[in-house]
Amino acid sequence: MILSIFIGISIALFGFVLQTSIGGINRKIIGRLQKRHGPRWYQEFIDIFKLLSKRSVSHGWIFDFGVIMALGGIIATAMFMPLTSTFLAFENYDNFFIFVYLLAVGMLGMAMSASGSGNPWASIGVMRALTTMLAYEVPFLIVVLTIVNLSGNSSLTEIMLYQQAAGNNIFLIALPLGGIVGFIALMGMLGKKPFETYIAPAEIASGPMVEYGGKQLGMLFILHEITIFIEVSLFVHLFLGGATNIFEFLFKYFIVYTVANLISNVNGRFKIDQVVKFFYKWPLLMAVTQAIIAIYFGWVI
Amino acid sequence: MASIEFLILFLVGAGIIAYLLTKLNTIVGSIFTIFTVMFVFVSLAQYGFGMDIITTVKILPGISFSQSYLGFYFAILIVFIYLMVSFFHPYFIDKYKYKDSYNLLFLLSLAGILGAFYTNNFLNLFFFFEIIIWTTMFLIPQGKSKEAAVSYFGFSLAGSVSLLLGVFVIFNSTGTFNINDSLALLSGNSAVLVFALFLIAAFAKLGAFPLHIWLPITHGNAPDPFSPVLSGALVKLGGFIAVLALIKITPATVMFRAMDIPIGHYLVAILGGLTIVFGTLMAIKEDDAKKLLAYSSMSHGGYILVAFSILNSMAFAGGFYHILAHALASAGAFMAIAAVSRVTGTTKIKELGGMIHKMPITYLAYLIAIISMAGIPPMGGFISKWLIFQAVIDKGMVFVGVAVFFGSVGSFLYVFRPLAALFLGQEFTEYKHVKEAPILMLIPTFVLMGLNIYTGVFPAAFLKVINNIIVELGYTGITYTTYVISGNNGVLNPALISLVFVVGILIAFIIFILLKKSRKVELMDTYTAGNFIHDEHLFHYSTDFYAPLERLYEKQSHWMTTFYRALAEKVKELGKLGKYLFMSKSLSVTLLWIISIIIFLLWGEVL
Numbered sequence: 001m002i003l004s005i006f007i008g009i010s011i012a013l014f015g016f017v018l019q020t021s022i023g024g025i026n027r028k029i030i031g032r033l034q035k036r037h038g039p040r041w042y043q044e045f046i047d048i049f050k051l052l053s054k055r056s057v058s059h060g061w062i063f064d065f066g067v068i069m070a071l072g073g074i075i076a077t078a079m080f081m082p083l084t085s086t087f088l089a090f091e092n093y094d095n096f097f098i099f100v101y102l103l104a105v106g107m108l109g110m111a112m113s114a115s116g117s118g119n120p121w122a123s124i125g126v127m128r129a130l131t132t133m134l135a136y137e138v139p140f141l142i143v144v145l146t147i148v149n150l151s152g153n154s155s156l157t158e159i160m161l162y163q164q165a166a167g168n169n170i171f172l173i174a175l176p177l178g179g180i181v182g183f184i185a186l187m188g189m190l191g192k193k194p195f196e197t198y199i200a201p202a203e204i205a206s207g208p209m210v211e212y213g214g215k216q217l218g219m220l221f222i223l224h225e226i227t228i229f230i231e232v233s234l235f236v237h238l239f240l241g242g243a244t245n246i247f248e249f250l251f252k253y254f255i256v257y258t259v260a261n262l263i264s265n266v267n268g269r270f271k272i273d274q275v276v277k278f279f280y281k282w283p284l285l286m287a288v289t290q291a292i293i294a295i296y297f298g299w300v301i
Numbered sequence: 302m303a304s305i306e307f308l309i310l311f312l313v314g315a316g317i318i319a320y321l322l323t324k325l326n327t328i329v330g331s332i333f334t335i336f337t338v339m340f341v342f343v344s345l346a347q348y349g350f351g352m353d354i355i356t357t358v359k360i361l362p363g364i365s366f367s368q369s370y371l372g373f374y375f376a377i378l379i380v381f382i383y384l385m386v387s388f389f390h391p392y393f394i395d396k397y398k399y400k401d402s403y404n405l406l407f408l409l410s411l412a413g414i415l416g417a418f419y420t421n422n423f424l425n426l427f428f429f430f431e432i433i434i435w436t437t438m439f440l441i442p443q444g445k446s447k448e449a450a451v452s453y454f455g456f457s458l459a460g461s462v463s464l465l466l467g468v469f470v471i472f473n474s475t476g477t478f479n480i481n482d483s484l485a486l487l488s489g490n491s492a493v494l495v496f497a498l499f500l501i502a503a504f505a506k507l508g509a510f511p512l513h514i515w516l517p518i519t520h521g522n523a524p525d526p527f528s529p530v531l532s533g534a535l536v537k538l539g540g541f542i543a544v545l546a547l548i549k550i551t552p553a554t555v556m557f558r559a560m561d562i563p564i565g566h567y568l569v570a571i572l573g574g575l576t577i578v579f580g581t582l583m584a585i586k587e588d589d590a591k592k593l594l595a596y597s598s599m600s601h602g603g604y605i606l607v608a609f610s611i612l613n614s615m616a617f618a619g620g621f622y623h624i625l626a627h628a629l630a631s632a633g634a635f636m637a638i639a640a641v642s643r644v645t646g647t648t649k650i651k652e653l654g655g656m657i658h659k660m661p662i663t664y665l666a667y668l669i670a671i672i673s674m675a676g677i678p679p680m681g682g683f684i685s686k687w688l689i690f691q692a693v694i695d696k697g698m699v700f701v702g703v704a705v706f707f708g709s710v711g712s713f714l715y716v717f718r719p720l721a722a723l724f725l726g727q728e729f730t731e732y733k734h735v736k737e738a739p740i741l742m743l744i745p746t747f748v749l750m751g752l753n754i755y756t757g758v759f760p761a762a763f764l765k766v767i768n769n770i771i772v773e774l775g776y777t778g779i780t781y782t783t784y785v786i787s788g789n790n791g792v793l794n795p796a797l798i799s800l801v802f803v804v805g806i807l808i809a810f811i812i813f814i815l816l817k818k819s820r821k822v823e824l825m826d827t828y829t830a831g832n833f834i835h836d837e838h839l840f841h842y843s844t845d846f847y848a849p850l851e852r853l854y855e856k857q858s859h860w861m862t863t864f865y866r867a868l869a870e871k872v873k874e875l876g877k878l879g880k881y882l883f884m885s886k887s888l889s890v891t892l893l894w895i896i897s898i899i900i901f902l903l904w905g906e907v908l
Contacts, residue, residue: 005800008804053816055820056819056820059824064819071808071812076802090797092792098793108672108717115726116657119827120842121830123842130713134713141706145694148694149694158791214817291697295697
């Protein structure tokens with residue numbers, strides 16, 4: 001048990017380092033896309049450690065407690081994440097719903113802390129974040145319902161093994177409509193354009209984060225990186241067949257994140273009600289269609 | 302040994318004593334009430350789990366009892382909620398107009414509840430239901446509005462009448478009023494009829510779509526300490542009837558081959574899904590904290606319906622666990638709001654702000670309750686939602702799945718509103734003087750907090766009781782060990798999740814504590830985009846919290862209210878016609894009656 005917990009903690013740490021590096025590389029890629037040099041690849045590490053070393057202000061105990069709860073919840077979620085189909089901290093217990101709902105603890109903590117700052121802009125950011133969540137989560141969960149129903153298991157490693165088994169395609173190919181929905185939902189989860197409404201830097205002073213500085217902001221940056229790690233890994237495991245070894249995982253992870261980032265950078269931003277309308281129109285329709293043809297008719301490629 | 306007849310008579314007697322004591326002194330009467338409910342709870346808990354309660358009847362005429370795990374489960378849960386709420390009485394009763402009778406009615410309704418869950422006769426069941434309705438009907442108008450009681454009574458009565466009709470149909474086709482025997486004997490068309498009638502009753506009591514309109518009116522306007530009872534306990538009566546209808550009656554209908562569910566049950570699941578979606582959307586819009594929680598009860602009622610209409614033990618376990626988890630969570634949340642309302646006199650979200658600084662424990666109670674309500678680990682709501690999701694996914698119910706997932710994510714939105722705007726945000730000057738709730742009110746708060754967490758960490762003890770019910774209903778119980786629950790497609794280890802969560806929090810805490818200490822600043826000392834803001838009311842974002850989202854369904858949200866208003870108009874018109882025909886003093890109407898009676902008489906002669 002102790003060993004498992006340490007493995008879990010190292011997975012969370014690995015996720016943080018991985019995503020922060022890949023995030024840095026992506027900033028470079030985006031820079032090149034926009035004919036700039038872009039920052040150094042380790043710029044994100046510098047930012048985070050600079051923030052952690054600074055002295056900051058606090059708006060009361062809930063402001064701090066929320067940050068701790070958020071980061072704690074996210075670390076806990078990351079500890080359950082399998083990296084490959086054989087390497088994970090707690091065997092059998094990597095149930096999909098744990099990720100969705102433990103992730104929510106982190107979100108709740110952050111939202112609580114942001115509202116606790118007493119700044120209405122932070123509350124507006126939280127409102128937008130939650131609304132976006134309501135938008136992308138339902139189509140995504142319907143696709144996952146299809147996947148779990150087909151593979152007969154909601155454990156991530158089992159879903160991976162199901163896709164890796166001979167004769168089965170990865171779900172991105174087996175469920176093409178669902179795969180598209182999954183990717184769009186991933187864009188929403190990551191807060192990438194056109195769904196980055198809740199950060200909206202030019203509009204609402206960086207959304208929920210408006211009041212933060214110093215160590216609180218640094219911790220929220222760490223939280224952000226680990227959250228992205230969890231979300232992208234979920235996509236890799238659910239739709240791309242997971243990985244049999246760590247290099248495969250790194251490769252798939254890099255591809256998914258970079259593609260999401262590239263799409264993000266050629267898009268504008270939706271208004272918040274447009275986000276909701278969008279997700280409840282095409283992605284939901286596609287997800288339901290996919291579920292019906294896959295579950296009731298058994299048409300799986 | 303406790304006899305159920307004794308407990309009921311004891312409650313009635315104690316109710317009368319409580320009435321007299323309350324007349325002398327409200328505090329003494331309320332404390333007597335607490336001890337009475339505690340006695341009943343302890344007796345039930347001592348003997349009920351082993352089915353050791355004596356059910357013979359010596360005094361009460363025409364009433365018979367029997368015990369079942371099903372009835373006991375509901376009874377102990379509801380008595381527990383009553384016990385928790387009774388701790389609030391000493392601080393609230395003085396505010397009400399008819400304070401003498403408050404404790405009496407409270408205890409009488411509890412007697413009705415015990416009877417309803419322990420009887421084995423349909424007529425008795427109806428009788429006890431009426432006791433519950435009639436006693437609570439006089440409790441509700443002592444709150445904010447008298448119309449709330451009318452609405453509650455109307456819908457409850459519709460439910461009861463439907464139940465009674467169902468009972469008559471049962472007696473007509475089976476010849477017995479015994480609950481278990483008659484339901485097993487039902488077959489053919491009468492089974493379908495009873496199924497429908499009982500479900501109408503269940504929907505009315507549970508406040509499910511489309512019979513939900515009374516729920517927010519009643520919960521929102523009932524006395525503050527009675528709202529938790531309504532939402533956590535009395536609504537669950539609908540769950541009980543739903544169990545009777547959905548599980549014990551099996552009307553021979555067409556099966557959905559893809560999902561392996563009878564069509565009637567599937568329709569109920571769809572209606573349950575609509576209940577979830579409707580409740581969620583309305584809760585997101587609502588500005589009154591109590592009404593918001595009422596809509597959330599409605600949406601959770603939908604989960605219960607969905608769970609019981611999927612006919613397998615996984616779903617049943619989810620449904621029963623959800624009844625437990627939601628009762629605890631909603632009682633906790635309503636009681637937190639009641640504590641706030643006691644010191645501020647309002648439950649409107651936009652009139653409140655920053656209560657956390659004065660009432661941190663109440664805030665924590667609310668936080669833990671809503672985490673459970675939103676189905677986030679490590680609280681009880683997560684276990685039940687996980688079980689229900691397992692069943693829904695396993696059956697491949699796509700449309701119900703949309704509703705279930707929508708409600709689950711939507712619940713983050715609405716439970717967060719009171720948290721953000723009522724407890725957090727700017728601290729209002731007018732509430733700077735308020736104090737944390739007194740110690741007697743904090744006792745149930747702590748107990749509920751503890752139980753909300755306990756149900757989410759160690760569900761095995763509760764699953765054991767639930768498995769008994771499932772076996773009693775004729776299904777095989779679900780598989781679980783001390784720590785692990787096995788579902789159809791996966792296993793869950795709630796204790797491990799909680800442990801890992803604690804580890805995560807510890808790591809975050811260590812990171813936090815190791816870094817430089819922050820400087821404490823005032824709430825008003827924030828980024829204002831260059832504006833000078835002097836009034837915290839202007840700097841508190843609480844009105845129309847989800848405005849962009851609400852705009853999307855603004856027009857549709859009035860459909861049901863409009864429908865019921867139109868229905869009420871029609872009923873009124875019908876009443877006017879009746880009044881005109883039967884009560885009128887006008888000559889022409891009298892003449893009309895005389896002539897028609899003569900015609901009828903002549904017609905009889907001729908034939």
